Amino acid sequence: MADILRVSHISKQFIRSNGWFKREYIDVLDAVSFCIDSGETLGLVGESGSGKTTVARCVMGMLQPDSGSITFNGNDMTSQDRSLRQTVRRQLAIVYQNPYLSLNPHFTLFELIAEPIRANEKTTKPDLVKRVVLLMGQVGLSEELMARKIGDLSGGQAQRVAIARALALKPKLIILDEPTSALDVSVQAQILNLLASLQSSVGYSYLLITHDLDVVRHSCDRVLVMSQGSIVESGNTNTVLDTPTHAYTQQLIAATPKLKYSTSNS
Ligand SMILES: Nc1ncnc2c1ncn2[C@@H]1O[C@H](COP(=O)(O)OP(=O)(O)OP(=O)(O)O)[C@@H](O)[C@H]1O
Ligand SMILES: [Mg+2]
Numbered sequence: 001m002a003d004i005l006r007v008s009h010i011s012k013q014f015i016r017s018n019g020w021f022k023r024e025y026i027d028v029l030d031a032v033s034f035c036i037d038s039g040e041t042l043g044l045v046g047e048s049g050s051g052k053t054t055v056a057r058c059v060m061g062m063l064q065p066d067s068g069s070i071t072f073n074g075n076d077m078t079s080q081d082r083s084l085r086q087t088v089r090r091q092l093a094i095v096y097q098n099p100y101l102s103l104n105p106h107f108t109l110f111e112l113i114a115e116p117i118r119a120n121e122k123t124t125k126p127d128l129v130k131r132v133v134l135l136m137g138q139v140g141l142s143e144e145l146m147a148r149k150i151g152d153l154s155g156g157q158a159q160r161v162a163i164a165r166a167l168a169l170k171p172k173l174i175i176l177d178e179p180t181s182a183l184d185v186s187v188q189a190q191i192l193n194l195l196a197s198l199q200s201s202v203g204y205s206y207l208l209i210t211h212d213l214d215v216v217r218h219s220c221d222r223v224l225v226m227s228q229g230s231i232v233e234s235g236n237t238n239t240v241l242d243t244p245t246h247a248y249t250q251q252l253i254a255a256t257p258k259l260k261y262s263t264s265n266s
Helices: 052-059 082-089 109-120 125-138 155-167 185-202 213-219 237-242 247-254
Strands: 003-017 023-037 041-046 067-072 092-095 173-177 205-210 222-227 230-236
Touching: 003 052, 003 205, 023 052, 023 067, 023 205, 023 230, 041 052, 041 213, 052 067, 052 173, 052 205, 092 155, 109 125, 109 155, 125 155, 155 185, 185 213, 205 213, 213 237, 222 237, 222 247, 230 237, 230 247
Parallel strands: 041 205, 041 222, 092 173, 173 205
Antiparallel strands: 003 023, 003 067, 222 230
C-alpha cells in the first residue's frame, strides 16, 4: 500500500512563561516519525499531555513544526507556499472530542454541514441542499433534523454532524481526536462502526487519537504509543497490545481493566 501521510522527525517546542521575565522552553514533540497508508487506521495513544493533539495540529497545518517534514499525498505540508498548503489541507479533515464545543451552537445542521462546501466551492443552493442531505444520510442522520441546532441533539447525533462536516470536502485523511471519549459506551461503538463502514465504502485513511486501548483494539490496523513527546513503540495493533515491549506500553495495558468491544480488528 502507498502511504498517504509521511511525518519525518518533527519536533516542536513551546515557550512557557514562568514569572515576569522567565521563559521556559518545553519540548512537546521530539523527532516524531510515522506513516499512514492509504485506507488504513493508525491509532495514536499516550497519556494526557504526551503531545497527541500537537501532532494532529502539525499534520493539519494549524501549527508549523520547528523541524522535520510532513508530506501528504506527495505534497510538502511544511512548504512556504501558503496556497499549496491550503489546497492540500482541503484533503484533510479533523473531528474533535466534543461536538457541542467544536461546532457553532447558533448554526443549524444545514449551515454547519454546508459551511465547508460554501467556503471552498462555487455551488447553487439546490446543489448544496442535495449534498447536505446526502452527507446526513451517509452518517445516519435523518434530513428532518436539518433545521435543528447542535444543542438539540444527543451526543451521538452531534458527533455524526461533526463527521458529516468532516466528509463534506471528500478528504483523503481524517484525524479523529478522541472522537468517542465524550460519549456513552453504547454510542461509542455505533460511532466507531460508522467510521469503519465509511472507511470500507469510501476508503478514507484515519489517524485515530485516543486514551482508550479498547478503541485501538477495535478500530486500528497499527498503533503508535507516545510518551512525553516521543513515539516509544509502534506496530501492528494486536502485536503491540498482546506483546508490548516498552515499559510505558506495558503500564498502559496494565491500567486497562476490561474489553468493552469485540476483539475483532476487522
Ligand atoms: N499553545 C501551547 N502553548 C504552550 N504549551 C502548549 C500549547 N499547546 C499544548 N501545549 C503543551 O504541550 C503538551 C502536549 O499537549 P497536547 O495537547 O498535544 O497533549 P495531548 O497528548 O493531546 O493531551 P490530551 O490527551 O490531554 O488531549 C502539554 O504539556 C501542553 O500543556
Ligand atoms: Mg489532546
